[in-house]
Amino acid sequence: MNKIISRVVLTGCIFSIASATFACSEFNHNFGGDLGVYTTRTMDLFIDLKPNLTIYPRGTKETGGLKNNSLTWTDKYGYVSIDETNLANLTGEGLNEKGLVAHLLYLGDTIQPKRDTSKPGVNGLYWIRYVLGNFATVKEVLDNLDSYQIYNPPIEINGKESNIPVHYMVEDKTGDSALIEYINGKLTVHRNVKAISNEPSYDEQQKILRQAKELGFYNIDKLPGGANSAYRFVRTTFISENLPKAKSMNQAVNYMFAAADSVSVPFIKGYRNESLNNPSL
Structure with a gap:
């Protein structure tokens, strides 16, 4: 349990200190042995998210946050x-x-399908709560995807109605992982994913990764270093595949912090996104 809490604190710290652009990067690494799997991410925005570390005990009653035929559940x-x-x-x-x-x-x-109210649904911005309250493994999450719809309704941002297009990564203690995206209106799942960033879709990111390898950029001396999402994806993938062995939990946490720092977008004068409707880097 202490190991799990340490990983949560690691994640929470990164969420709190990284706030420069709408540039998210995430990856996981299995250190093996008693250390197991660690995961980290950055959350770089130009706005203060006011993040809150929240505990949801077993038995908490929750709702999916949609107007019609919304899921309701009690956290298992x-x-x-x-x-x-x-x-x-x-x-x-x-x-x-x-x-x-x-x-x-x-x-x-992200291009999501229209809301199908004949099917129970969950607001995509709250989907993580549903998953964590109900499932123990990546396999369980994926086995239940067809029983409900993930849907992001418009929300008010800066006085305007807008959707926040997102994708999701799930990982469990065995090292299993999956990326879930809505591409061209269809739910797409990728298994055993080690790193993600933002645009483009994961299929397109894989093409970019292959090009980086073919052109000789997939090494510590020539890794692309910019804030561009594709560059960050190549960097995080390389780091995930090449972290050294850790001798302790503290060392593993330090490795993950250092890796997150390498893809976190710093505060740079004149560098920002035009709006939340166009945050691609």
Whole structure:
């Protein structure tokens, strides 16, 4: 349990200190042995999210947050999450008592289908709460995807109605992982994913990664270093694949912090996104 709490604190710290652009990066690494799997991410925005570390005990009653045929449930598992109180109170990340982790990241390429009210639904900004309260493994999450609809309704941002297009990463203590995206209106799942960022879709990111390898950029001396989402994806993938062995939990945490620092976008004069409707880097 102490190991799980340490990972939550690691994540919470990164959420709190990284706030420069709408540039999210996430990756996981299995250190093996007693250390197991660690995951980290950055959440770089130009706005103060006012993140809140929230504990949801077993037995908490929750709702999916949609107007029609919304899911309701009682949490089977307790969990800890990061809730962004200054952005629709969305849940950006969390971890439950079974070691299941879920992350929400921006993906401007998202095209979701229309809401099908004949099917129970959950607001995509609260989906992480549903997953962490009900499932213990990545397999359980994926096996239940067809029983309900993930849907992001418009919310008010800066006085205007807008959707926040996102994709999701889930990981469990065995090292299993999956990326969930809505591409061209269809739910798309990728298994055993080690790193993600923002645009483009994961399929397109894989093409960019192959190009980086073919052109000789997939090494520590020539890794692309810019804030561009594709560059960050190549960097996080390389780091995830090449972290050294850790001798202790503290060393593993330090490795993950250092890795997150390498893809976090710094405060740079004149560098920012035009709006929340166009945050692609």
